[in-house]
Amino acid sequence: MTAQVEPNGPKLAVIPSNPVPEGVRLGYFTTSDRVRLRYAIWPKSAGPHRGTVCLVQGRTEYIEKYFETISDFRARGFAVATFDWRGQGGSDRLVGNGTTGYVDRFEDYWTDLRCFHAEILLPDCPPPFYLVGHSMGGLASLVAATRDRMMFDRMFLSAPMVSLHGMEDSLPLMGGLAEALSFIGLGPVPFKRRGDRRPHEGGFLDNPLTSDLLRYTRMVETIRADDGLYIGSPSFRWLAAATRAMGEAGKEEFSARLQIPLLVLAAARDTIVSTPAIEQLGLRLRNGRHVVIAGAKHEIFMESDAVRGQAFAAFDAFITDQTR
Template identity: 45%
Template sequence: MKLISIPANPVPEDVVTGTLKTPDRIDLRFARWAPPPGRKGTVCIFQGRAEFIEKYFEMARELRARGFAVATMDWRGQGMSQRMLRDPKKGYVESFREYETDLEAFMREIVLPDCPPPYFAIGHSMGASILTRIAHRGYRWFDRMVLCAPLIKLGPQLLTPYAKPAVNFLNAIGMGRSYVPGGGPAVVASQPFIGNVLTSDPVRHARTAAILEADPSLGLGSPTNAWASAAFSMMREFEDVNYPGKIRQPIMMIAAGRDVTVSTAAIEEFAGRLRAGSHLIIAGSRHEMMMETDRYRAQFWAAFDAFVPGSPAF
């Protein structure tokens, strides 16, 4: 399975890539990089909705420079993993348990057999919420997790009063495979920098757009009603005040101060109830803090280095 390389975003060296098949017969693309000499373990990167492996090449290099092996994958329905509907631009699952199936297959088929322990995880947005769910269910593959802008609750831009009842109703009457109201096939990451709410870094924004221009098949449009209904179902679970206290996994949650995609306040409240957790707000950062300007990314890496054994701070 190929990786897309462009001059502004070349594939990091020493990569192994391919596909794995989940128990429900979905093909997922993966990539893994061996650690440099004096290995310290493996960091697994779990993307947000509509993202893809190529977007995290820079982070793979930074992690390997810290002495880690790196492993990552495309979730079902995005990147170069198997798309779920005839229209490949539609983001679709019936339940977020399907993503948990992806994660478990990735760990059992790729990480545990071929990557050096100990294992750590970085998750962004949707990926971070899936890691939260598997930690709540008691899976302990990872020594520590760093969760960036986790989808605990939607931010003010997306959480309109009618959003939840509308998508739940449309899903219930058989329109789960249709785009959410107002949505369509347009790929957000390909839109102009001016007016975007994901990053304040024009260079990294342009790099993502260039990757999508090189291979438009990586792009994903709006969610479907079924995906949105599944997301609301997951977020309803997170509303239980006892939910965080049942997680024993050491977690650091990092929120973005200018995030309008997910709720920074909800992340802070949730993280405050974790038994083995801590949290940080990067003031000024937008939602995609790992695609932000260097001054915000430096704060992310400082937090990571202080939290994850084997990083330079240790």
């Protein structure tokens, strides 16, 4: 079933196993290049005031997927603000096939985040601001940190997409091919991959996202409640944009521009993004470090209680305890 939070406004898909945290304010905002994005903000639910966590998602994700994690941040005294990137979740789709991941340039995600910061975070949320980003959102967050050091006080990243698993050496070739195909008009065409199948109950055993059956099933049920949230294969244009951004993130001069206090988590069992590339980034950081979470698959916040416990212990040491 779905719950409409504002008359004629955006909706949230709500299922019994994934209730919406109380106190949500849901709406749309429009970016500087006129793309409409869905957003949600929550006040803190307990503890002393600690500021606001700005939560940015990975490719294919959506606000509803993070209800549990949002509740965890709120219980620590943080307000939470989040939004759906362009082309996914409840935000505007950019190509006719709404299930294909698409973006013209990776810089467009910087536009999304910059506009969200200016239009929602600054006027409506209590400072200080802490950015939490996952996967593709982690890479977009790193790009943002090189553009504007003062947007956020600290940055906490989960399995950022700085390279793809097993493709560290072949990314330039893949990106070049995707650029060529985009140039001849095939940019919106999906790059079909086996791993981009619609999530279903029978796919748990070999899924690359989480080892937790209940949280995996919750993802399946949420998509079933609102099929419009589903995103499948990336387009060739998205692939070209993303590989170029990953190539930039792998350069030493990129790391040198990261001046914000930064903690990066990597998943030891990740088969989506490259854990070795995350470790290399972590070793080059001048104002940050990295931690590899044992036993974790790619989606650390959707993992088992034991894995999530490690992630939140790292978050508390790096952010929560610094606000006291």
